[in-house]
Amino acid sequence: VSTCPVCGASGRPLLADWFCGAGGAGLGYLLAGFHIVGWDLEPQPRYPGCFVLGDALEASLDGYDAAHASPPCQAYSLNMRCFAKGNPPQLIDAVRDRFQGSGLKLWVIENVVGAPLPRQSDLWGAHGIELCGTMFDLPLWRHRLFETSVPVPLPRRGCDHSTQPLNPFRDNRPGGHTLERRYRAAMGVGWMQKMEGRQAVPPAYTCHIGRALLAAASDLEAAS
Numbered sequence: 001v002s003t004c005p006v007c008g009a010s011g012r013p014l015l016a017d018w019f020c021g022a023g024g025a026g027l028g029y030l031l032a033g034f035h036i037v038g039w040d041l042e043p044q045p046r047y048p049g050c051f052v053l054g055d056a057l058e059a060s061l062d063g064y065d066a067a068h069a070s071p072p073c074q075a076y077s078l079n080m081r082c083f084a085k086g087n088p089p090q091l092i093d094a095v096r097d098r099f100q101g102s103g104l105k106l107w108v109i110e111n112v113v114g115a116p117l118p119r120q121s122d123l124w125g126a127h128g129i130e131l132c133g134t135m136f137d138l139p140l141w142r143h144r145l146f147e148t149s150v151p152v153p154l155p156r157r158g159c160d161h162s163t164q165p166l167n168p169f170r171d172n173r174p175g176g177h178t179l180e181r182r183y184r185a186a187m188g189v190g191w192m193q194k195m196e197g198r199q200a201v202p203p204a205y206t207c208h209i210g211r212a213l214l215a216a217a218s219d220l221e222a223a224s
């Protein structure tokens with residue numbers, strides 16, 4: 001368990017949250033038991049942990065116990081690619097190189113479906129998981145892929161698209177904004193503003209992953 005380079009706190013395992021936005025993913029790790037340090041190119045006054053303004057790829061991972069990255073998805077998402085100006089950056093390979101080269105035993109890379117991330121563990125030693133809001137009893141069809149350095153079990157409840165989810169993005173009727181606020185509340189990111197919420201990872205996803213990382217860490221410690 002390390003000391004936070006920003007506030008000096010110690011007592012919880014320390015997680016670097018790269019491309020943190022307003023902290024949807026970060027809050028999940030906080031709830032799982034980590035101390036979180038977010039990095040983003042834009043100021044994030046609503047981030048629920050310690051925050052550093054800057055390019056995540058320049059950040060040092062020395063002294064951290066774990067790392068998560070949510071690099072921009074525009075290059076990987078069919079929907080977003082049409083709105084992107086120029087060539088949006090593809091940062092997943094650079095992030096994976098940094099994480100694998102850091103010696104960290106616990107790391108996670110998140111992105112949209114369509115990104116080059118494994119959906120499950122494979123024979124070559126990669127680990128991945130695909131999560132949906134319905135697995136956590138949330139009224140959301142919001143699929144996200146997570147590549148992980150250690151295996152993470154699927155939630156007990158499977159994905160269930162038999163009920164109609166909230167879908168504010170296609171609702172142009174009067175009241176669409178109210179619906180978007182309800183959607184953010186349902187995601188568990190009620191403190192966020194509109195564009196922050198649209199990019200966020202529901203904290204339930206990373207709380208599940210964070211708990212699995214902590215369980216893996218204690219298994220590794222027991223084995224050593």
Ligand SMILES: C[S@@+](CC[C@H](N)C(=O)[O-])C[C@H]1O[C@@H](n2cnc3c(N)ncnc32)[C@H](O)[C@@H]1O
Pocket residue numbers: 018019020021022023024025026039040041042054055056057070071072073196199200201202
């Ligand atoms: C998908 S959003 C992150 C969402 C966040 N993980 C959440 O769950 O709320 C991507 C973020 O990456 C930031 N970003 C883009 N390039 C960056 C870079 N090189 N270094 C740090 N942050 C960057 C953007 O400002 C944006 O806030």
